[in-house]
């Protein structure tokens with residue numbers, strides 16, 4: 001790998017004797033990993049059988065690669081994520097029932113991890129500023145099968161106005177100079193110049209300022225980057241401590257192979273050693289920095305009688321009587337135990353909006369919770385997202401597919417079965433993986449797998 005000479009000189013100066021090992025590690029192969037999905041009803045044994053061991057600091061993490069066309073991947077039982085990046089979610093440590101914001105979330109590695117740790121209870125707002133990337137984020141979260149995640153496509157400045165002092169935890173996985181990913185994504189080297197880290201640091205401070213306004217008293221902010229640059233790492237952590245007297249650093253546990261933050265690379269404040277650094281010459285993974293802060297002390301929560309703003313949307317998202325009946329009929333016959341939190345209608349699309357979020361009018365929302373399906377002329381068509389959010393035991397009507405039939409299904413073919421079954425909607429299941437809905441008419445399963453996802 002051809003590293004810029006100014007980059008090498010910088011890290012020779014900062015790392016001294018360690019620099020040769022550091023620079024040599026950047027010329028080695030990057031490491032792959034994956035996390036398994038605890039929201040699904042079982043383990044992705046096929047993918048796990050090809051793993052190259054467990055990641056010691058992430059209970060759901062493995063070293064190894066995922067086949068993007070495998071049943072495990074397509075149905076969201078695994079997420080491909082670089083091993084160092086997996087530690088960030090563990091540091092955030094979100095709890096079931098909390099309100100959590102992943103402010104820079106696409107493509108969704110950390111969001112899928114956070115909602116798993118939350119056991120899909122509470123509220124995760126996964127935000128991405130760029131629309132194209134936000135669409136990928138929504139798709140990855142859909143595959144993961146989460147009910148309580150809302151995907152927004154907003155700037156941090158816009159969100160701060162909607163959610164003042166709202167979140168228990170916020171993750172800023174900041175857009176950065178990406179030095180830690182050079183060996184995984186060498187194209188990033190082309191953007192690098194000596195001023196780039198300072199430019200990124202400036203942008204990161206604006207994001208941090210917005211995030212702090214959205215933290216509840218006592219709330220947690222985790223700030224992470226995938227760069228080695230002190231300007232974006234310790235110097236930004238120090239900027240937080242200097243500018244926000246309520247923000248205190250919390251110790252991030254350093255597992256074997258992890259380094260502490262380097263106070264001497266900022267203003268010497270010993271608190272900065274509470275952050276951690278992941279260097280590729282010390283750990284099996286790419287470069288990362290993670291710092292954790294607490295915002296003041298918690299105050300007792302007021303009962304929820306505060307009136308935030310007029311609920312002008314309360315009727316605009318409501319279902320008509322006919323639509324309500326169509327959905328209830330589907331629910332009764334296929335998923336009688338599914339209890340929606342709040343049904344909301346966007347055009348013809350029906351969603352289940354998680355509890356805890358009401359301010360949806362003024363936000364650019366790509367996914368207002370779980371997509372349940374679409375109303376067509378006098379019928380309701382359940383979505384792939386709903387299928388992926390259900391375990392087979394949650395459906396009253398399931399249809400077992402062989403792996404070969406599943407391949408036909410994701411290819412868009414109709415499937416013929418040899419049993420006599422009642423016509424209607426079925427949750428399609430292959431080797432315990434819920435994989436979509438199919439409509440049985442006589443012995444033919446009509447294919448509703450989205451055209452854009454077929455392969």
Ligand SMILES: C[S@@+](CC[C@H](N)C(=O)[O-])C[C@H]1O[C@@H](n2cnc3c(N)ncnc32)[C@H](O)[C@@H]1O
Nearest residue numbers: 104105106107108109110129130133173174175
């Ligand atoms: C490091 S990536 C996030 C990776 C993601 N957390 C994951 O684990 O998959 C940083 C994200 O920040 C977004 N971003 C860029 N500029 C931003 C800004 N000014 N405010 C908020 N997010 C921004 C990028 O588009 C990018 O998706």
